[in-house]
Amino acid sequence: MRLSPTSLRTRLLLLVAAAFVPAAMLTARNIRADREESLADVRTRLARLLAQADADNDAAIQSGRRIVATWAEVPDVHSGTPAECAAAFARLARFAPAVASPTRININGVIDCGGRTPGSIGVNVANNPLFQQVLASDSAALGPYIAADSTRAALVPVNMPLRDSNGRLTGMISVGIRLDWFERLTRNADLPPGTLATVSDSSGLLLAHYPASPLVGKTRPGLAARFAEDRKRGAEERGWVVRNTLDGVRRLVSHERLQSTPGSLVRVAVAMPPEVAFAEPNRRARVRVTLLLGTALVALLIALYGAHVVVLRDVDVILRATRRLGSGDLSARTGLDDRVGEIGQLAQSFDAMASQLEHRQERMRHAERLESLGTLAGGVAHDFNNMLTAIVGSADLALTHVPPEHPAHDDLLTIKSSASRSSTLTRQLLDFSRRGPLVTRPERLDQLVQESAALLTRVVPATVSIDVHTHSHRLAQVDAGRIEQAIVNLAVNARDAMPQGGTITIALDDHDVTQDDGTPVPPGQWIRLQVRDTGTGIPPEVLRRIFEPFFTTKGAGEGTGLGLSMVYGTVQHHGGHVQVDSVVGRGTTVSIWLPATSAEHFATASPPSVSTPLAATVRVLVAEDQPEVRLLIKRVLERAGYAVQLAADGNTALHMALSQLDSSLVLVTDYDMPEVRGDELALALREQLPTLPIVLMSGFASDGWPASLVGSPGVALVEKPFSPDSLLQAVLAARQ
Template identity: 40%
Template sequence: MADRVAELENELARVCAERDELARRLKEADRYRTAVNIAQVPMMCVSAIEGRYLFANEAFARIIGWTVDEILSGDAYHIWVTVTHPDDLEVERRAIERLARGEADVARHEKRLIHKNGEVRWYVAHVTALRLPDGRLEAIIVQFTDVHEQREAAEVRERLEAELRQKQKLEALGKLAGGVAHDFNNRLVIIMGYTELLKRSLPEGGTLAQHADMVLTSAQRAAELTHQLLAYSRRQVLMPQAFDLNETVDRMRRLLERLIGEDIQLVTSLAAEHRIFGDPGQIEQVILNLALNARDAMPNGGKLTLETSDVSLDADNSEGLPEGDYVTLVVRDTGTGIPESVLPHIFEPFFTTKATGKGTGLGLATVDGIVHQSGGSIRVESRVGEGTAFTIRLPRARANAPAAEQASPAPLPEPTMRSRNFETVLVCDDDDGVRKLVSDLLVFRGYRVLEASNGRQALELAARHGEAIDLLVTDVVMPEMGGNELARKLKERHPRLRVLYISGYSDDASLLSAPLEPGTFFLPKPFLPADLTRAVCSILEAPNRAQLADRID
């Protein structure tokens, strides 16, 4: 009997020990469950056998906008499809299949979770497999790490890096285009100049005169191409002034209506109350190019709208412009729109979606170059099948702008085209052919001409000459010393000196967008002999410098 009692006591002690151990484990499990439930790391567990959620903590419920009860009582597959972004379903499905096949015990991938309110955020899912003794997948535990801000920052960084690479590529192309256009313009000056002289010596209407006309016409068309290249490269010499953009748009209306055709309605909404500061001719080119682009996008007709308005931008504006006041020009069409894959390339030179022979691919590149060189910005919004809108910001003219900015010059009488006083003209150009052409034309018109091939030689020649020099005719871009520096140094010795720049290209920032100094004028290359002689005569015959336009067209 005593042995039986002892045996029962031992059994009771063992049962009590097991009970205490189970209680301890249960309490520990409760602590773990509580820790999981209150943890800030979203977690959940899904049974691979039963197809339901075994647990989900409050943090996980919060990031998808469901309650824990809704998750635990719902269908696991339905919930997964509902809260996972459609583009991420296949990636996650493949990861889980690898776990089910036993190829891995852990997985990590990025996915987007959709909150019940529609908000989408990026997370990293850390997946761990729980297996049965035979190796089959029993369940998966998933922890989520919020990486939305990091992901957005990375996307912004990648976009900025891509924009920087694109900007550097376009700048390199711009420098190349500007250099090519500069050299090509010099050749065109010679071709056009001597062809015009040759034409004058031929009988009018004869075969040779017609051939000369064809050469001249082709050279002028080539000149248009170089002008586009220079506009894109942002190395044109602009002649900015204050002018009314509304008046410009209104004045161009009849021209635009003829160009776009009767099946396209032209609508203007001109609400801007301030003038802009820019080169009127170049801004007209911007409007014309965008209008032609819109016309081509509406082969079956539509509506073209030109809008102007005033706007003030703060320092944190998204367009990269300095804080200040601007005038907005919007050119909007109801055309075919631009595909998203094409939008990043539309301002690239020679990029076109038109058929071969239908466009050079320089139209929008020219617009972009002119706008940015004018101190503005341009952006485009487009939807395929709905249309495209180009929004341009241009600097507003100062309210206290000097009279030279505000008023157009008085018209000049037609010059005599020959020197009356045998004025002295210093011609400086590093291109021998251009320099000889200019000098020969001026000598023929009765001017005394001094020739120099570079800035330093011009200074030495002027010093040896000893007498007054009435006019400096100089290229802008030259080795050793550019035309702008040469003009400044010569004016120190000859204060009344007038300057005529002959160039279509400049690397000198002071000539690219600022108004020219009094007594300084510009004749763009390439030009005809009559253009040069008319410009020189007009400059030297003007009673005072304020009477003459800064730009000779």
């Protein structure tokens, strides 16, 4: 049986193997914990061992102090002849087996009794600092430790001044106390093979070593460096470290400082190989790993067989049905309706998917019809704008000739007003086709909120009340329609969150934000619009996604998932910020922060007077495919004194302009025209005459015009429907 890396069988086996990952991690954790516990046990054991060694050393030194104090009181020792002193030493030594090399030094600093060797007699130590220090004191003092040799253990000298029966200073006595505890330590501690035990001082002198070593009594520079290293890391008194010992072997090293002379540092250390410390944990680790691998192997074999019997046979049936469906056979079914569990659900889902394919195709056709409807709506809005332009313009022209008292004056005003209101319908159609512009102007948001609240009474049930609190009197540069739609979207969501009824609160207030306010917006003047409800609230996992397009928690057919994303996009386009706070079971508050502005900030220069005298030589070339709009523009411009040329399409306008292209020409062009569009016409003429004044007309958003054209000097924009004054002002603005 072959296993493909991408086959379901392989993936199932990998899944089973992955199921053992936690067990492997737990096993590794247990092994690590076992090793750490064993290491802790070794540390504790060595610490106790070294503490006992330190205590034994202190006891030996204390015993030596008592011995030397007792011997110093013996007359033959402090006042006898060298022979009498030697006899006294021999006699006293029988009762003090721990003492070695007793020595008497007379007041002149000459060794006259005892000594470590026969050659010590007569040696002068008067200049030895220790000799001078002992004579200056009245108590026992330690001397430097003496390394062991082949005949005896290491010694620690204990020294004391000698005085005769009259209290007169006669010299000094020094006795060496054998470090017998070191031998007991290495003999009774049952140290594992490969373990080292040493006594050394900070100069690098090796005083004692287990097992026996020829290096005892020699100074090792590397040993002195270890003392300095431990001093730097604060482990001078006692410590624990894993390091290479002087023989190059990596060991666990524990050390303890011993009592010594002031200014010197002597310590005992035990170094144990890690494999000795971890021998038992390693054995248990091998057992654990073997058990884990064996269990995993058995599980994989069971999974391999079970996957084929329980899962893969049915999966193959589903795959065959899928291939048939992919080849165009819409009658393909799995025939596994009697299966239970996930495989049964998969088969049923496949069959349901195949059954719904025709329905989905119908929905796709419906979506295509909606797209076509949007395109149609944009075209209708364009044509409707052309008609409204002719109606509004003609009404304006007629009003200039009809006095207010004339009976037709009010009728003309009604025609103009109705046509102007109809432009709102074209804007909605353009929004539906996504061709509508974002038109902003300074607005009082308190008035906008009140108007929106009035609209909401038609969309909320009687069980939901609406409270409006407006405390803002600032202006904001907004598209009123978009902000109103955002308020309605938020209110509808709030309504849906309160199926049993509740309260929607719309609050508006001004804020002067400083650096430390904790608000989500930078310092400045802001207007905060809040929509609060007393509904069910939003869970945290949903709250993170509410602004995602097409994300909705509503049932099928109850929401598009675009409402809040449109709110977010609208606020972002206005330079604002959206903040959502929600508590499950208590309600939700959506805060919209919009930057405040002032009327003065948006005040523009007064438009040029439309009655400005014009040179008779100024020619205006009008490119417009709608005859009623074209004729209206001709009438408006001719009444203002312009010479007007008309072209019904861009190609005709291009030939007419090129035939007489000079500085007296002004181009007024629509965007959508047959053959040559308005932007193509304007760019072609600008190549020939870069200073050509151009007025751009369109019923769509100005986004259709190239940015290089709109942003250049001598270009003015006018949106349909426009009044005669707006057209004349645009012509003058382009020429100026």
